Amino acid sequence: MKAAGIRRKYIEFFKSKGHAEIKSASLIPDNDPTCLFTTAGMHPLVPYLQGAKHPAGTRLTDFQKCIRTGDIDEVGDAVHLTFFEMLGNWSLGDYFKEEAIRFSFEFLTGAENLNIPLNMLAVTVFAGDEDCPFDEEAFKLWNSLGIPAERIAKLPKKDNWWGPAGQTGPCGPDTEMFYWTGDLPAPEKFEPSDKRWVEIWNDVFMQYNKNAEGKYEPLSQRNVDTGMGLERVTAILQGKKSCYETEIFAPLFAKLDEIRGAEWVDGADRTSSERIIADHLRAATFIMADGITPGKVDQPYVLRRLIRRAIREGRKLGISTEFTAKISQAVIDEFGDVYPELKNNAKVILEEFEREEKQFAVTLEKGTHEFLKLIDRVPAHITKKVISGKNAFNLYETYGFPIELTCEMAAEKGFEVDRAGYDAAFAKHQEMSRAGAEQKFKGGLADHSEATARLHTATHLLQAALRKVLGTHVEQRGSNITAERLRFDFSHPDKMTPEQIAEVQTLVNDAIKRDLPISCDEMTVEEAKNAGAMGLFESKYGEKVKVYTMGDVSKEICGGPHAQHTGELGGFKILKEESSSRGVRRIKAVIEAK
Numbered sequence: 001m002k003a004a005g006i007r008r009k010y011i012e013f014f015k016s017k018g019h020a021e022i023k024s025a026s027l028i029p030d031n032d033p034t035c036l037f038t039t040a041g042m043h044p045l046v047p048y049l050q051g052a053k054h055p056a057g058t059r060l061t062d063f064q065k066c067i068r069t070g071d072i073d074e075v076g077d078a079v080h081l082t083f084f085e086m087l088g089n090w091s092l093g094d095y096f097k098e099e100a101i102r103f104s105f106e107f108l109t110g111a112e113n114l115n116i117p118l119n120m121l122a123v124t125v126f127a128g129d130e131d132c133p134f135d136e137e138a139f140k141l142w143n144s145l146g147i148p149a150e151r152i153a154k155l156p157k158k159d160n161w162w163g164p165a166g167q168t169g170p171c172g173p174d175t176e177m178f179y180w181t182g183d184l185p186a187p188e189k190f191e192p193s194d195k196r197w198v199e200i201w202n203d204v205f206m207q208y209n210k211n212a213e214g215k216y217e218p219l220s221q222r223n224v225d226t227g228m229g230l231e232r233v234t235a236i237l238q239g240k241k242s243c244y245e246t247e248i249f250a251p252l253f254a255k256l257d258e259i260r261g262a263e264w265v266d267g268a269d270r271t272s273s274e275r276i277i278a279d280h281l282r283a284a285t286f287i288m289a290d291g292i293t294p295g296k297v298d299q300p301y302v303l304r305r306l307i308r309r310a311i312r313e314g315r316k317l318g319i320s321t322e323f324t325a326k327i328s329q330a331v332i333d334e335f336g337d338v339y340p341e342l343k344n345n346a347k348v349i350l351e352e353f354e355r356e357e358k359q360f361a362v363t364l365e366k367g368t369h370e371f372l373k374l375i376d377r378v379p380a381h382i383t384k385k386v387i388s389g390k391n392a393f394n395l396y397e398t399y400g401f402p403i404e405l406t407c408e409m410a411a412e413k414g415f416e417v418d419r420a421g422y423d424a425a426f427a428k429h430q431e432m433s434r435a436g437a438e439q440k441f442k443g444g445l446a447d448h449s450e451a452t453a454r455l456h457t458a459t460h461l462l463q464a465a466l467r468k469v470l471g472t473h474v475e476q477r478g479s480n481i482t483a484e485r486l487r488f489d490f491s492h493p494d495k496m497t498p499e500q501i502a503e504v505q506t507l508v509n510d511a512i513k514r515d516l517p518i519s520c521d522e523m524t525v526e527e528a529k530n531a532g533a534m535g536l537f538e539s540k541y542g543e544k545v546k547v548y549t550m551g552d553v554s555k556e557i558c559g560g561p562h563a564q565h566t567g568e569l570g571g572f573k574i575l576k577e578e579s580s581s582r583g584v585r586r587i588k589a590v591i592e593a594k
Helices: 003-016 045-049 097-109 136-144 230-237 250-260 274-287 298-316 322-335 340-344 346-376 389-399 404-412 419-440 450-470 498-513 525-531
Strands: 060-068 083-092 121-124 152-155 169-180 197-210 216-229 476-481 486-491 518-524 544-550 555-558 569-580 585-593
Touching: 003 060, 003 083, 003 097, 003 197, 003 230, 045 083, 045 216, 060 274, 083 097, 083 230, 083 250, 083 274, 097 136, 097 169, 097 197, 097 216, 121 136, 121 322, 136 152, 169 216, 197 230, 216 230, 216 346, 230 498, 250 274, 250 322, 274 322, 274 340, 274 346, 298 322, 298 346, 298 404, 298 476, 298 569, 322 340, 322 346, 340 450, 340 486, 346 389, 346 404, 389 419, 404 419, 450 476, 450 486, 450 498, 450 544, 450 555, 498 569, 518 525
Parallel strands: 121 152
Antiparallel strands: 060 083, 083 216, 121 169, 169 197, 197 216, 476 486, 486 585, 518 544, 544 555, 569 585
């Protein structure tokens, strides 16, 4: 079964169970300070998991674009991906464990669905501990559906528990489904440590709230959150060892072969460099389709890193011409019908690839110059000439020089490279990156306190003021809010003048002083447009949306938390205006107590 068929079967199955299909949200989270990218299907649904009413109802299903970069340096092996699609279904205070497990079982084993033989499946459930009891209900449900007791493993919190995202908040047990991938018949007893059992689905049951004292209390609204990785399940059902062997990546590899003038090889025989190029340029294409361009910080920095790593791998394969836009076009052709934002933004995406590749060529030239300066500093009479690990890593980190290129050029000049020192520096860098990723990409339920609700409201007033001062070309390109400050990215080509900044600040404070009422109405996207509402990342919206109106100043489609009236905000102060990436400016601001 191909990925497109699995994706559609999943959606149609849950629609038949009363779920409303919602569109994939942007890869750029809307006002979630816990992560740079959408890393799971639950992220766009945070307010609704916390009790807000979703316009589409209490049963939802979708396929969600996701980016995870914590293991970016591992991409190139058979399993890691940067971009992936997550199939999901949710119950927002509606059905709970019994229905969720029955739905999962029916989709996995049903003849009209995935049709997986029962003897190929196993599951895990929460074993219980001093905080919360054994999930006996889930165990009995799976057993009643025909999963033998010896195929149901009871595991601790580290394996079968979700959340809370921070120190407190919603959390609960989960149950995970596994598929046997071994050559031999599946053993009667399920051993979760056996890597031939591969997880394909996860049902999370949010039924507790962990309070400040560390106690687990029953939630008033119990939710179900599920996730099935499309690429992984496609590979498993096709009997492939890797998703790179499926039709998902075939068009990208075909285009890469065409560029190189190479013959087609089976997906299982693709090199690490080929996999990195396909993965990274697919991810980069999707990120740019959601309005991000290469830059120096946050999402733009990650984007630049993905593109430049792909270019370096291309050089290893002997590609000496510009090629990233050609691979990107293959991504757009392959996924554009499912994700129309790819086709709608194709011109900008391809131009950005071409611009970044040219810019990186200049960077590599500078790196070569630095390499030669290192060589020249070593006296000619030294017999054993070595480039230190620190200098080799600096060439990689600052100029994008892969260690292989440094070693190759060093050998040509009669030098050695302290590879052990380089590896140590790289490992330290990787450790720091992962530590940062744990904060930036941890995901989960974001802070939706009164403070963040007020700051979220301020972004609406800020955007309205920016459009009035700078022009209607201004559109939101990203937002990051904590309880202390807001950060707002917007499309604008030039640095703002001090006068423009002052005027924007004055307009926001005027709207606050007027104490405008804030109302919320549910309507269709078409009705919202006709009413003059701004719709950011419009491709993510379903049939019905929430429109927040703030007096005569702002009218926007939005799902986040807001104040009741503008006077709650106190004073608004812009702290900084700076560049975020090409054509995108960034404002950092705070609101002060009344």
